[in-house]
Ligand SMILES: *[C@@H]1O[C@H](CO)[C@@H](O)[C@H](O)[C@H]1NC(C)=O
């Protein structure tokens with residue numbers, strides 16, 4: 001009888017223990033599946049963060065490129081605008097009131113060229129030097145020089161349009177200069 005009771009008790013204890021072990025296992029499985037779920041999520045989030053970081057870097061690159069491009073375009077626009085203004089202002093010199101003419105106003109045409117016969121204002125008592133005259137030509141029209149006389153007809157045209165002076169305080173410079181005893185035209189001939 002005593003032995004039977006002891007045996008029953010043992011069986012009851014073993015059954016209880018094995019039941020609670022089974023519960024424990026189920027709980028363990030549940031927990032480990034949650035852990036792996038969390039690990040999955042962590043991995044996914046890590047990947048996502050890397051992707052976003054790359055995307056951000058790419059966008060920053062793109063933004064820098066666009067800023068550069070914008071900067072370049074603004075620069076080009078300003079340069080173009082400047083060129084346009086220069087062309088307009090130069091064209092308007094030759095085309096007053098939208099009527100284009102060969103020579104600037106005050107200049108006279110002869111054959112393929114335009115000529116300016118320039119008199120210093122009467123109040124000035126000094127001559128321009130030859131060099132000052134040459135650079136004055138350039139300021140009046142960037143394509144002009146002191147005159148080079150190539151033909152008798154051109155010489156006659158010039159002769160017919162200059163005032164004649166008979167004193168040392170008046171005269172005209174032409175594009176010929178004495179360079180170490182050699183007479184040289186401004187074009188090097
Ligand atoms: C973990 O993620 C993979 C895909 O990345 C998926 O196939 C798997 O079922 C996920 N595991 C869990 C426990 O969610």
Ligand SMILES: *[C@@H]1O[C@H](CO)[C@@H](O)[C@H](O)[C@H]1NC(C)=O
Nearest residue numbers: 054057058059060061062065
């Ligand atoms: C950003 O641009 C530089 C050069 O412009 C390049 O070397 C680099 O790889 C780019 N980075 C990304 C993330 O695109």
Ligand SMILES: *[C@@H]1O[C@H](CO)[C@@H](O)[C@H](O)[C@H]1NC(C)=O
Nearest residue numbers: 061062063064065066067068
């Ligand atoms: C932008 O321009 C600067 C110099 O103007 C240069 O150093 C830089 O590399 C350029 N960046 C890109 C993304 O082209």
Ligand SMILES: *[C@@H]1O[C@H](CO)[C@@H](O)[C@H](O)[C@H]1NC(C)=O
Nearest residue numbers: 077078079080081082084085
């Ligand atoms: C171009 O230049 C002119 C004069 O310098 C200025 O009035 C005009 O606003 C400029 N245009 C642009 C688009 O910058």
Ligand SMILES: *[C@@H]1O[C@H](CO)[C@@H](O)[C@H](O)[C@H]1NC(C)=O
Nearest residue numbers: 177178179180181182183184
């Ligand atoms: C030309 O210049 C030289 C000095 O360079 C001078 O000796 C010479 O007399 C000048 N000739 C004339 C024709 O003026």
Ligand SMILES: CC(=O)N[C@H]1CO[C@H](CO)[C@@H](O)[C@@H]1O
Nearest residue numbers: 085086087089090141142143
């Ligand atoms: C080539 C030329 O004639 N350039 C001139 C155009 O006009 C601007 C301003 O009016 C001058 O500075 C340039 O020399």
